[in-house]
Amino acid sequence: MLDPRVNETRGSQIQSTANNFSQNYEGLLITDPRPPGYIQAMQKKNTVKELKRQASEQKWNCSQEDNNMEHHFKSAKLEIFDLSPHMLDFQATVTPHTPTYFSPVSPENGHITPQQQMQNPPALQGQVAPAAETKMTLFHWQIQQEAKRLEGVSPEQLNLQDADGDTFLHIAVAQGRRALAYVLAAKMASCGSLDMKEHNGQTALQIAAATNQHLIVHDLLVHGAQINTRDSWGRSPLHVCAEKGHFLSLQSIWRTLIGSGQPVDVEMLNYDGLTPLHAAVLSHSAVIKEQGCLGNPSSYMATELVRRRQMFVECIKTLLLMGASHRTKDLKSGRTCLHMVCEEANVELLQLFLDQPSSLSIVNVKTFSGNTALHIVSSLQNHKRQVEAVKLLMRKGADPGSRNSENELPSQLVPEGPIGEKVRQILKGKYVHA
Numbered sequence: 001m002l003d004p005r006v007n008e009t010r011g012s013q014i015q016s017t018a019n020n021f022s023q024n025y026e027g028l029l030i031t032d033p034r035p036p037g038y039i040q041a042m043q044k045k046n047t048v049k050e051l052k053r054q055a056s057e058q059k060w061n062c063s064q065e066d067n068n069m070e071h072h073f074k075s076a077k078l079e080i081f082d083l084s085p086h087m088l089d090f091q092a093t094v095t096p097h098t099p100t101y102f103s104p105v106s107p108e109n110g111h112i113t114p115q116q117q118m119q120n121p122p123a124l125q126g127q128v129a130p131a132a133e134t135k136m137t138l139f140h141w142q143i144q145q146e147a148k149r150l151e152g153v154s155p156e157q158l159n160l161q162d163a164d165g166d167t168f169l170h171i172a173v174a175q176g177r178r179a180l181a182y183v184l185a186a187k188m189a190s191c192g193s194l195d196m197k198e199h200n201g202q203t204a205l206q207i208a209a210a211t212n213q214h215l216i217v218h219d220l221l222v223h224g225a226q227i228n229t230r231d232s233w234g235r236s237p238l239h240v241c242a243e244k245g246h247f248l249s250l251q252s253i254w255r256t257l258i259g260s261g262q263p264v265d266v267e268m269l270n271y272d273g274l275t276p277l278h279a280a281v282l283s284h285s286a287v288i289k290e291q292g293c294l295g296n297p298s299s300y301m302a303t304e305l306v307r308r309r310q311m312f313v314e315c316i317k318t319l320l321l322m323g324a325s326h327r328t329k330d331l332k333s334g335r336t337c338l339h340m341v342c343e344e345a346n347v348e349l350l351q352l353f354l355d356q357p358s359s360l361s362i363v364n365v366k367t368f369s370g371n372t373a374l375h376i377v378s379s380l381q382n383h384k385r386q387v388e389a390v391k392l393l394m395r396k397g398a399d400p401g402s403r404n405s406e407n408e409l410p411s412q413l414v415p416e417g418p419i420g421e422k423v424r425q426i427l428k429g430k431y432v433h434a
Contacts, residue, residue, distance in 0.1 A: 142179035150183055155191040158184065165198035173207045173216055181208075182219050189223040201232040209237040214248040221256045227264050234271035238264070242280035242319065245311035250318050266324040273331025277316065277324040281337045284312035285344040292384075309348075316349065326353050327362050334368035342377040345385035347392065354396045363398050370404035378423055379413035386419055390426050400427045 136144075161167055169188055172181040185204065188194045195203045205225040208216040217237075221227065227237060235243075241250040257264055267275050274282070287309045294302055320326070326337040341349040353359065364372050377389045394400070400410055411427045414420045426432055 139179060143182055146180045146183040150187070153187065155187075155193070158188050158191065159193050159196065161196070161198070165200075167193075167196055167198075167204070169194075169196075169204045170198050170202075170207055173204045173213060173220075174211060176211070176213055176216070178213070178216050178219065181216050182223075185220055185223040185225070189225075194220070194224060195226050195229060197229075197231075201230065203229050205229070206231055206235075206237050206240060209240045209246060209249045209253075210244065212241075212244070212246040212249050214246075214252040217249045218252045218256050221253065221260075221262075227253060227257065227262060228268065230268075230270075234269070236265065236268050236270075236276065238266060238268070238276040238319070239270050239274075239279050242276040242315050243283050245280075245283060245308055245315055247311055247314035247318060250315055254318055254322050264322065266319060266322050267328055269331060275324065275328050275330075277319045277326065277328070277337060278330055278340065280312055280315045280319060281340045281346075281349060284309060284316065284349060285341060285346050287312065288344050288346050288348075313348070313352075316352070320356075326356060327358065327365070329365075329367075334366070336362060336365055336373075338362055338365070338373045339367055339371070339376055342373045342389060342393075345377055345380055345383045345389040347385050347388050350389055350392055354392060360397050363393060363396050364402055366402075366404070370406070372398065372402050372404075372410070374398040374400060374402065374410045374427075375404055375408070375413060378410040378427065379415075381415050382417045382419040384419075387422050387426065390423050391432055394426060394429075394432045400429075 158169075159167060167184075167188075169181060169184040172184055181204070185194060188196070195205075197203055198207075202210070203225065205217065205220045205227070206229065208214075208220060230236060231240075237253065238250065241247070241253070253264070266277070269275060270279070287305055291302070291305050291309070294305065296302065329336055338350070338353055341353065354363070364374075366372055374390070374393050377386060377393065380386045383389075403409055411424055414423045414427070422431075
């Protein structure tokens with residue numbers, strides 16, 4: 001049996017060692033030469049590096065997934081690139097009891113008519129609101145709070161860009177912080193920097209369109225953001241809305257710019273030679289093709305594809321209302337929208353374009369290789385909607401005797417098979433109205 005005095009001696013030694021370690025550790029903390037906040041600052045810096053490293057591992061392209069990755073990266077800057085007075089290193093001078101006049105923007109739909117915009121002075125001018133307009137909405141209150149926070153920001157601080165070229169406005173838009181974006185946009189508009197671009201050539205308006213922030217899209221346009229800007233792929237905000245199916249943002253652009261005097265180039269070509277209408281049509285046809293490959297039509301994905309298809313239809317209808325022409329040819333192959341929809345026997349859009357008043361003048365338009373829409377749809381390989389598409393074209397005056405650059409008739413391009421046989425009969429004028 002061990003002597004109790006031995007245990008007591010060992011316990012005293014352990015306690016003494018622990019006390020010495022504690023004292024030394026406290027001394028280290030007291031004499032730590034690093035400035036206050038150093039550890040937190042390094043953590044933020046490392047977080048930024050990690051996010052940028054992850055973003056740089058994938059090559060940027062125009063697909064929806066990669067664009068979403070970029071905008072999620074901007075949103076991730078919420079904690080590490082905070083828009084606070086301490087981050088901006090300025091002393092905000094706030095007068096709490098001074099009311100500020102703001103343009104009357106509804107938080108529900110966010111729409112201001114051009115007449116309202118003309119009658120009311122721009123936001124953030126420090127004017128006292130008239131007695132008839134003293135009722136403040138939640139959105140106006142949020143604007144007022146953000147205006148107080150940023151009252152002392154200089155133009156140099158507003159135009160500050162990070163390593164990705166993002167300004168505070170780009171980040172606020174990507175995060176969906178509407179009131180903050182509204183205040184920053186008003187300030188940047190006053191110093192002529194509202195359309196600054198980040199490293200992908202995108203303005204704050206293009207970021208808002210890409211993330212479908214339709215209320216922020218409206219606010220930026222009201223403050224004077226330019227709609228006919230191009231990003232690194234030659235896309236305008238209209239292109240971005242069209243290829244992603246963001247019809248709410250597209251409709252916001254249309255409604256906001258009616259009567260504003262700012263011209264909208266709905267026929268602008270991106271660097272692939274496509275107009276916004278072309279982009280919307282190709283995206284819709286891609287959904288149609290995806291639906292055709294879907295095995296289980298009752299799945300969640302099927303429901304989602306129906307929703308996406310309807311979104312693109314709304315975009316196409318909105319672009320047509322804005323004056324987009326379905327006669328315009330793309331620069332690479334000379335295809336019109338009619339040629340594009342025939343490549344997938346997209347009956348839904350084919351019917352839409354053939355119902356346009358000018359359909360008779362475009363039904364026999366040829367591509368650079370001399371193919372009409374009837375040539376294209378006739379050459380499909382036993383497509384299940386091929387027969388219906390050929391009937392629609394024939395009813396609208398498509399010419400089965402038209403020859404392409406290879407001197408081929410549409411009937412010569414029809415593949416063998418039961419569907420092909422039906423197509424040949426229709427091209428001969430039979431069963432067209434059946």
